[in-house]
Amino acid sequence: MVHEVRGVVARGKGQPVSLETVLVPDPGPGEALVQVKACGVCHTDLHYREGGINDEFPFLLGHEAAGVVESVGDGVTHVAPGDVVVLNWRAVCGQCRACKRGRPWYCFATHNATQPMTLADGTRLSPALGIGAFAEKTLVAAGQCTRVDPAADPAAAGLLGCGVMAGWGAAVNTAPVTQGDTVAVLGCGGVGDAAIAGALYAGARQVIAVDLDDRKLEWAKGFGATHTVNAGSTDVVAALRELTGGFGPDVVIDAVGRPETFRQAFDARDLAGVAVLVGVPNPTMTFEVPLIEVFGHGGALKSSWYGDCLPERDFPLLIDLWQQGRFPLDAFVSERIPLDGVEEAFHRMERGEVLRSVVVL
Numbered sequence: 001m002v003h004e005v006r007g008v009v010a011r012g013k014g015q016p017v018s019l020e021t022v023l024v025p026d027p028g029p030g031e032a033l034v035q036v037k038a039c040g041v042c043h044t045d046l047h048y049r050e051g052g053i054n055d056e057f058p059f060l061l062g063h064e065a066a067g068v069v070e071s072v073g074d075g076v077t078h079v080a081p082g083d084v085v086v087l088n089w090r091a092v093c094g095q096c097r098a099c100k101r102g103r104p105w106y107c108f109a110t111h112n113a114t115q116p117m118t119l120a121d122g123t124r125l126s127p128a129l130g131i132g133a134f135a136e137k138t139l140v141a142a143g144q145c146t147r148v149d150p151a152a153d154p155a156a157a158g159l160l161g162c163g164v165m166a167g168w169g170a171a172v173n174t175a176p177v178t179q180g181d182t183v184a185v186l187g188c189g190g191v192g193d194a195a196i197a198g199a200l201y202a203g204a205r206q207v208i209a210v211d212l213d214d215r216k217l218e219w220a221k222g223f224g225a226t227h228t229v230n231a232g233s234t235d236v237v238a239a240l241r242e243l244t245g246g247f248g249p250d251v252v253i254d255a256v257g258r259p260e261t262f263r264q265a266f267d268a269r270d271l272a273g274v275a276v277l278v279g280v281p282n283p284t285m286t287f288e289v290p291l292i293e294v295f296g297h298g299g300a301l302k303s304s305w306y307g308d309c310l311p312e313r314d315f316p317l318l319i320d321l322w323q324q325g326r327f328p329l330d331a332f333v334s335e336r337i338p339l340d341g342v343e344e345a346f347h348r349m350e351r352g353e354v355l356r357s358v359v360v361l
């Protein structure tokens, strides 16, 4: 059976998204059909719309989602119809060289559904990050479903599916921040604020939030920032050094993903410090530094794919921390919008008015 649903599609570079009829097949072997309950609007969706990820238009956008499993294909045992799940975009394979070496968070062959979802005329859709959840139903690899407490509000829980997990994990898993570290986070959107909360959880003594927007800096304090720097009116590197006794933070997390912010992260960290790139650059951006500075500065430059998370380990952990009042997951939800509100939500994101707009179905 084919399910006819409504979904948000980006048809071409820079074109406003449109609500279209999407055809979703029943799950085949290893797949799950999920009724989407909520899906956050992430900056990565906008990157897709802008052609900044790849050119495989049309895209079915949306990838920060929670929902209910409607049906599963042959061989699926770890989730069943009725399960409340958060979707992840790195279902590890267990077979590749990274998985076999015991580093599944790096898996080089993550799984997605093998059957395509299409437009009504049969045009194959590229689901954002292999999910495509700005739709009433979506088809994913069963490994992309992680069961969570059904009592958790899906609008907040779904955010674990991407930005919040990526930011938290950049601090806790990738850096990793350890007890007593000084930390700076560049860019205080959903990803950056989650990195701030993660750094605090990991025992940072100081967490400095950096953004161009004073409103974002104010919100960052709510996630645990101890100091703030407005990058529009201050020399960021000098300010970070001054706030850390003249040395620079032990860890600087770039949650913007531009050459100028990564350069700040590279320069501002203390000797032997760590710079983590979790913001996603576009394919035209370059980063050039004298090699002697790489050597002379020491430490490490790391990228954080999805916060080096393991969904089965980390999603339930973050839900527990939230339910215990130790992590304000629901504070990322700025507004709840209908499926046809995504284009306007992109503009609100660009104007800095929201942390996350969440489509609720």
Ligand SMILES: NC(=O)c1ccc[n+]([C@@H]2O[C@H](COP(=O)([O-])OP(=O)(O)OC[C@H]3O[C@@H](n4cnc5c(N)ncnc54)[C@H](O)[C@@H]3O)[C@@H](O)[C@H]2O)c1
Pocket: 042, 043, 044, 047, 162, 163, 166, 186, 187, 188, 189, 190, 191, 192, 210, 211, 212, 213, 216, 231, 255, 256, 257, 258, 260, 261, 277, 278, 279, 280, 281, 304, 305, 306, 307, 349, 352, 354, 355
């Ligand atoms: N690595 C991953 O797995 C992963 C996962 C999700 C999102 N991302 C990426 O993380 C980035 C942030 O996503 P988001 O949803 O939080 O975006 P967002 O638009 O909500 O937030 C970005 C923030 O950066 C600020 N900013 C922009 N330029 C700046 C500058 N020069 N200096 C300081 N602050 C600046 C903006 O004011 C805004 O507050 C995006 O590039 C997104 O694609 C990465």
Ligand SMILES: [Zn+2]
Pocket: 092, 093, 094, 095, 096, 097, 098, 099, 100, 104, 107, 108, 109, 110
């Ligand atoms: Zn693997």
Ligand SMILES: [Zn+2]
Pocket: 042, 043, 044, 045, 063, 064, 162, 163
């Ligand atoms: Zn995302």
